[in-house]
Amino acid sequence: MDTPFSLKNTLLGCATSATQIEGSPTKNSWYDWAERPGKMKDSSSPKNANQHWQRWKEDNRLIGELGLQVYRMSIEWSRVEPAPGQFCRQAINHYREEILDLQKMGVKVLITLHHFSNPSWFESRGGFLQKESPSIFLRYVTYVVEEIGDLVSDYVTLNEPNVYVTLSYFLAQWPPAKHNPGQAVRVMRNLVYCHLTAYRRIHRIREERRFPGRTMVGFAEHLRVFTPAQPKDRPLANGMEYLFQGLTEALYTGRLTLPLGAEAPLGDGRFYDYIGINYYTRIWVHGANTTGQPGKPVNDLGWEIYPEGLGILMRHRYKRFTAPIWITENGVADRDDKLRCRFLYDHLKQIADSGLPVERYYHWSLMDNFEWAEGETSAFGLIGCDFKTQVRTVRRSARFYKEIIQNHGVTQQMIDRYLK
Template sequence: MKPFTFPKNFLFGSATAGVQVEGGDRNNNWYVWAEQGHIKDGSDILRAGDHWNRYREDVALLSQMHHQIYRMGIEWSRIEPEKGRFDEKAIAHYREVIACLLRNNIRPLVTLHHFTYPIWLDKEDGFASKQIVTYFERYTEYVVEQLGDLVSEYITINEPNVFLLNGYVAGMWPPGKKDIPLAYRVFVNMSLCHIAAYEIIHRIRRQRHFPGKTMVGVANHLRVFDPLRKGHTLDHFLAEKQQFFFQDAFADYMTTGTLPFPAKLCVPSGYEGHYADFIGINYYSRNIVNAVDLTTFVQPDRPVNDLGWEIYPDGLRILCETFYERYHLPIWITENGVCDNNDVLRVRFIAGHLRAVKEAIDKGVPVERYYHWSLMDNFEWLEGESARFGLVYIDYESQRRIIKKSGKFYAKICENGGCTEDLVKEYHL
């Protein structure tokens, strides 16, 4: 691999989500899901990385690893533990976490919703509730009023398409539904929640004269959908349709308030506008589509991670170019990482994907940031503690933190603003 250097204003960092690292929260829908025995390794969210208590140690690691930015989740279940009642101690805790980041010159990007919500909302049908937009508006208003002097950058909703597919189509995640009409309602509701939150964040920060440039967007889970057989009409057609229903519909509606014809006839109208200040891309893999038996699989000659997902760095370049051409907004890589329990793939994974980002920048795409997923090993949803994505190893029994080889490599990239010739030699890239 040849060395590569990013523009001086490019920012490097990492990301986590509240429930996945904090531990100790019994008041959200994923705690209930784990208690019902759905987690493959039998773990639950109560241990995780104990970040709620150890955040100072974790911020020190961020600083030690030269991270300039950090994407963090806040938990609705902690902030509004009962319907209409906000917990001042919880929001004060998040203020202190953010203040700790700022003292270490690390810029926070706050995620309002990352798959989880309070039990009281779960009892009211979650994002299928007729009142969900009102509830999300109230929650957003409270958070921005309380944190807005410290935080200027927000993700409203993380991976709405994954939330919808796993929770309402495949039934693998809470609430465990397999209901297409209900999934359509959730699609609309989540989109309207984002649109409302986008406007609220901008309004409050403008009215209160909070410092910093307001930046609001969605963390979109995006994949490349390639036909198995190049030039085969059915494979191409199915790949195109899977791409639209899996990711493009959410991205279009949440960014512009409308959809292409004829899909636009199926969603509420009157929302045409501008609802994103950047395009957040969460990228992990691609889909190879086969129209013969409607399967999606990985080609046998491709490398895969520990979960069997194809490692395809060039897909990140393709998505950066495609989504910039579509929306003409700055691109932030809000997640990119690899399940690699023995830390043997991650160095080359990071180098390959960052090189793909640099290639997109060289072609004129304004990619501004890269958040590696994740800072540390965490509770990885259905996989529990068994799937490790972190730059930092967590010994769950002792909660000891150890920076991995890949974490040290990425730290040097953050420090140097790219992959130097010395790094190429040291890590045999």
């Protein structure tokens, strides 16, 4: 039975990423990838996307109309550093203007520094396979934080490093499409260094320059529940879970575990100010079959909808790391908008019922966007987008979300209106 609940202690907003919404050609790994025949499900390209680079004022108005309290956006590295060590003042000023506009509406901004895309010059040199990649990334991070640190106190260093490594260097589905476990380990190890050094650098810059606000730095970790279908499947489920989201614990503690290594390169410590969780689905492990549990509801991509998993993962991570929880992504591919109101209710109720310090929830996504290898085929947005005309359409689920924000939770009237 659906019952009302309160979210008075949780700020609600949305998340986007630059490559997925900006359009306006830039030289990065995903723009290059989309030029190669057969790489996209629908032959689309991030060159189009939502044309947010030009239409950001229109999109910010929609953010204001929805009453979002927080907004997660990313900086496109290739725009800010179009050539090694050469930074673009025009690009960083563009981002400053966008951030300031959001802040005038009372929206608190969370900046993601790396969301899957690399500058073409960086990718052509080997990307995060390079031994020098952590120092190259740190150069970029330093520039961005020095330039916007007076406006922004909250940062995601890396979005889903485990997904990036898995799809780019193990399953070969994303650029640079390598299927090499040794390279996957090397990239993950370098990404750990990237986060650890960026975490300390961001704190140092904001402290030395006396920028206002409490500095909050972490990473967005993609987590899934791995459920064995039968007792005999448990070893495989446990192994998959460790390799996918066990190795990322090094980004919290600074200590590598096998196969990454067995040392703490920057010393044991605490390299996080919040626990960032991206959650979408679970994996039902039944022998070689690793999809969702048969007979359960699924989204447009065939991912099982399993709200209980959010509660399970929040409790697990909080027990391990004891910090404020930020749900940095959570959403559903649902073009017809038949599932999203229920999805929002069920997942937000997991937060309300958890008793955990869940400070923020970022719905993925603000609007339909370029969804990586799925192209323009997957609709995750509260707001629909016709990619040809660029017309935005506020969905019914967006109105539900707006009311949740206004009421600091869900009332019985809202249940009767949106869930019956």
